[in-house]
Amino acid sequence: MQYVRLSLIAAAVLSLAACNKSHDNAAANDASGAATSSSGDVVVKIGAANPLTGPFAHWGHDSDDGVKLAVQEANAEGVTLDGKKVKFEVVSEDDQADPKMATQVAQRFVDDKVAGVIGHLTSGAAIPASRIYSDNNIPMIAASVTSPAFTQQGYKNTFRIIANDQQQGQALAKFAIDDLKAKNIAVIDDRTTYGQGLADDFAKAVEAAGGKIVKREYTTNSSTDFMAILTSIKGAKPDLVFYGGMDAQAGPMVKQMRKIGLTTPFMGADGVNTAEFPKLAGNDAEGTYASTAGAAKEKMPGFASFNDKFKATFKTDIQAYAPYTYDATRVMIAAMKRAGSADPAKYMPELAKTDFDGVTGKIQFDTKGDIKNGTVTLYQLKTGNWKVLEAGGAAKAASAAS
Template sequence: MKMSRKLLIAAAVAGMGSAVMAQEQIVKIGHIGPVSGPQAHFGKDDENGVRMAIEDLNAKGMEIAGKKVKFQLVAEDDAADPKQGTAASQKLCDDKVAGAVTFVNSGVAIPSSKVFHDCGIPMITGAATNPELTKPGWDTTYRVIANDNALGAALANYTAHVLKLKNVAIIDDRTAYGQGLASVYKKDAEKLGVKVVASEFTNDKATDFMAILTSIKAKKPEAIFYGGMYGQAGPMLRQMAQLGMNDVKLFGGDGICVLELAKVAAGAKTLENVVCADGGASIAKMPGGIEWKKRYDAKYPGQFQVYSPYFYDGVMLLADAMKRANSWDPKVYIPFLQKADYQGVTSRIQFEKNGEMKNPTYTLSKFVNGDKVAIDLK
């Protein structure tokens, strides 16, 4: 049967289209975070950062090994639970993601890092801060934010040298994150001459702290350090106000250093006594922070928490390493990731041999009229 000239041209064009499609390489990037449960604000914010980076990469277009690359997000929920997190990690391995930018909670990240190591896939976290994460020194584990050693030391220094407080109490939530951060703070504060008058613990689901706070109040601390998340710190602030602990500071790490704390504290006057530490610079002091945040807010209004720019940079780091290696195969590009020298939204990122950032920064903040405000330490 003879084909008309138009049909022949159409068939040729269709064939060219198929050839172009065949040349397009799908490269999967994984994200795991608590997108359900009490920490969902963090998980969704982080996933937004990953999604935004993937959209930006795909809009620019990238060729690796002669093929046009299309990045694709593979997202899983860990509900801040280690068992769910390790299962999700294995799922990403089975799905053959090229890399993962992932985890809010150190208690999830630490066991999950072994899963990624065993399947040879690099994972970058922009939020899990326990130093134990990078202790094995695996070439698959990276962190783009200051760890708890830096945050705990910064808060201890602020306690002793800036506020000149003498007596503090400590509460932790018994998670890898909360207990680890509280331990670092206690060690550094005591080195600086601060007396720890009470050490108490709770759990990461608790909302009633009256018994613990009543016991602590009797010991007359000038501040309480809480190792845990905002979901517990909010009720704690309300109950401190109920007990008349209006002059007692509440210190904490990045787990409480979010705008959501003001909502959960529900107007408690004690919110003004919070001093908290984030790994990294404030948005205003990040090299690309202000412009990036404008774009983020336009895409995801009202969803910003704290970590999303680090997760954005994590994806860009993976893509940069792939580009320099001319391969999306982890075995080929991991050595290029180790030698990263990348100017991101958050900072210039380079890694130590164990996957920690070189020269990480931190920010101390307070709350003024419900807004989180960076403290000028100069």
């Protein structure tokens, strides 16, 4: 994803300076890269890469907080690796959901000798960053990256604890055709790795199910005016409008749809299924359909207690992926404990063998690093809240074995 910044270089320099200052205060590194805290504990650094500024900052801080909560609990528990007590430290970096910035963040993590990375938030940032982590043998666990390409690169260090966009696109298309009886569908995407890939998978699945894509339009992940493409779509008289992109554009988009009299149902995926979307779209959001690449919160085995802890710690509601970044961090630390080491070469094989019961459910990886038996859940926005769609008395969900 590309963003226009007044001074990208200045922002990167300031971020690096602040990060280095924080590390100087927390731990001292010796020539080998090992570090000790002021208490004498060995410091194990875990990188957390998210957009902490810009239109997706609410997602980024939510994900960052999930990592921090898991690390706080691990430190309170007290972990010993290779006979030495360790203190985990979260190194948070702002990748701005931008591919170029993400590679800079990745290199900073390499230079900072992090033991592993949780992130990045977006597919567009994670995929280019993953090459740098692979080259330097640093494990990364993605908690929100849904592009199928992420785990199709042949890297041994990439893992994902959530379903992918191919699975989301198929589930959404099936629901659109079978349940909503939509035959003529318009598709818009934001030209990002995530948005375009999701829209492509959805469109393919629609056509495979006998539907027709009557209009295909494009925007960007920084646009706010969609009148021209929506007017073009209105002329095609679609039964449904699908958007591959994030809530920051989906909110204004659906408002503008209603403004020009386009009353067609609106559908998105996990980028739209957020607490922020109804705030951005207001009453015009009502009735929107969306998915999540995972189980409904109500179906997560550990969500209730996690939600209580999260709110008590951060004084805010969960946006989307905090339960997943929390689980990803716990999975990484559990692999280190089994290996008795935070050395990636020693604990990465243990990551591949993960069999973990997390807040979000059972976590196991296939040979590509994808989660086994990923789940897609469908929702509709009703009276300002996302409600799980019911079918036959059970949650409308698609189980997708990897």
